[in-house]
Amino acid sequence: MAVPHYTYLKMKMPGTKGIITINGDYEKSSACAAASIRLAESLVIVAEKKLLDRVVAMAGKQPNLSPEPKESETEGSFKPAKETKKIPLDPERHIVIGANLDSN
Template identity: 70%
Template structure:
């Protein structure tokens, strides 16, 4: 679900049209490009130790910091405003912002993904925010292509590392005898059979022919 929303910081407010509503995410995400559009500097971010998965399949991501921003839904005649904490990530993405469960809980929002509508209680009653199917489909397709390209790039990086490690391994000798360490046991080339018991000549031992009889 992709909706419109206004984001406000000190001395600046911007309305973004590609705000993804994701009730399956346990964090709210602000992308670096959006942060720069809001005029937020990296030095204004607070440290974050969050590590999360799911934006890029199979890969983990660590934010560059976190920040609290006021989020507004509605219009100038009827709106609701709440301060929301965001994890800021340095990733390309077709969305401006991702609002997860923490934001939905803060607004007490009820999203309906089939109808692309979200309802939240406001000071004058229920506020209904309506999304667009065409915009949602376009963003989803762009996000899928981007995730696929990132996975391919990661797989290539891992393959290059494996090839580099393999190139550092010593070449295997063509003659297996060359791999035998010095001083290893080698059977004598000249041997003789020694009968163990005269009554049983079929039982014998093999020993070197040049060994002393003692």
């Protein structure tokens, strides 16, 4: 039942004696956003360094590293279902779904 107002850093919700308003802190919000940006940049740098190490290894003809990561190293890798079927959306487009999905 709470309603967040992100622009104003406020959240309103019903209380026993009327509407409760919780105010946010702009400085704290800005500091948190900056810290999140630094974390995201550091994660990107780590991933790019791993890829660069693989490229350097391939250039040096080192057999222990390849430019393609192993399947176990890829996070969130997507594997489609073994049995799929195409569902037409319109004459030019279609989607692929699992063939054994429930009708619910």
